[in-house]
Amino acid sequence: MLRQARISFLTFGAGASLFLYPLIFSIIPFIGFLWKDFWHALIIIHFLVCNAVFSAVYVHQKDSYRIAVRAGNLGIVFSLGFLLTLYSTFWYHFGWYTMALTFFHWSEYQSTALTNPKSLNLESFLLDHSREYKMAAAASCLEFILEGYAFPGMKQLHLISLFGIILTVGGEGLRKLSMFTARTNFNHHIQHTRKDGHILVTHGVYRFSRHPSYVGWFAWSLGTQIMLCNPLCLVAYALVSWKFFNERIYDEEICLLNFFGEDYLDYQRRVPTGLPFIYGYRQSV
Numbered sequence: 001m002l003r004q005a006r007i008s009f010l011t012f013g014a015g016a017s018l019f020l021y022p023l024i025f026s027i028i029p030f031i032g033f034l035w036k037d038f039w040h041a042l043i044i045i046h047f048l049v050c051n052a053v054f055s056a057v058y059v060h061q062k063d064s065y066r067i068a069v070r071a072g073n074l075g076i077v078f079s080l081g082f083l084l085t086l087y088s089t090f091w092y093h094f095g096w097y098t099m100a101l102t103f104f105h106w107s108e109y110q111s112t113a114l115t116n117p118k119s120l121n122l123e124s125f126l127l128d129h130s131r132e133y134k135m136a137a138a139a140s141c142l143e144f145i146l147e148g149y150a151f152p153g154m155k156q157l158h159l160i161s162l163f164g165i166i167l168t169v170g171g172e173g174l175r176k177l178s179m180f181t182a183r184t185n186f187n188h189h190i191q192h193t194r195k196d197g198h199i200l201v202t203h204g205v206y207r208f209s210r211h212p213s214y215v216g217w218f219a220w221s222l223g224t225q226i227m228l229c230n231p232l233c234l235v236a237y238a239l240v241s242w243k244f245f246n247e248r249i250y251d252e253e254i255c256l257l258n259f260f261g262e263d264y265l266d267y268q269r270r271v272p273t274g275l276p277f278i279y280g281y282r283q284s285v
């Protein structure tokens with residue numbers, strides 16, 4: 001396995017091992033009673049110890065340290081989400097959301113490392129995404145908290161949340177399946193010049209959709225808002241992501257037509273984009 005993939009895997013696991021504490025404390029009866037009182041302190045200690053270990057182990061390898069600190073802390077927040085689903089009624093669905101968000105960012109890096117290592121860099125975590133993306137994440141937290149306090153019952157609609165979780169997990173799965181299908185042909189940035197070895201992928205999930213990873217990401221983002229029972233953000237996310245993917249697919253297909261010509265035209269005729277009311281770039285004849 002590539003060195004970067006190994007570091008990201010191990011440090012995410014180390015951070016995420018936080019979820020083991022309640023398990024350990026529940027099977028050791030004589031310290032079981034400590035858990036309730038000390039778990040906040042344990043979370044802080046776990047965070048400090050992990051980060052100290054990362055900086056000690058990678059003291060002479062700045063690039064490895066940067067991977068470790070991102071993957072490790074994503075792992076810690078992932079486990080915090082898990083603990084919320086176990087121990088809080090109010091934050092239950094927010095716990096799922098936290099897990100979905102942190103897993104998404106870590107797995108983008110991990111999947112890129114495994115499928116297209118040449119394009120791998122710290123941006124592959126997609127943590128330094130656009131300002132709009134960060135504002136959208138902040139807005140969804142704000143809506144959850146405000147509505148949660150004003151109308152607590154609105155955040156306990158478990159069947160709706162379950163549907164959101166299924167959509168999120170399905171979307172995540174489809175996106176990663178697309179990355180593993182397209183492999184080196186998949187890149188987080190639209191390619192404007194054709195690289196050696198870039199071939200047109202039309203097999204696997206690309207047989208049913210020309211843009212399966214965008215379909216997956218679209219489903220994932222709507223799923224997170226359904227999971228949180230956030231009606232305002234759901235509508236806003238649907239509109240903003242639809243516009244984003246409509247423009248991105250248009251630009252991407254101009255490049256793909258330049259790269260693959262008649263083969264891509266034929267592919268366009270046979271296979272839809274997969275996103276509602278998005279048709280991509282149509283070449284006039």
Ligand SMILES: C[S@@+](CC[C@H](N)C(=O)[O-])C[C@H]1O[C@@H](n2cnc3c(N)ncnc32)[C@H](O)[C@@H]1O
Nearest residue numbers: 178185186187190191199200201211212213214
């Ligand atoms: C973020 S990936 C997205 C791929 C695709 N739009 C999807 O949703 O699965 C963007 C890169 O994939 C490349 N790409 C998109 N569709 C492709 C295909 N069918 N075969 C090969 N490369 C493709 C583009 O050149 C672009 O650089």
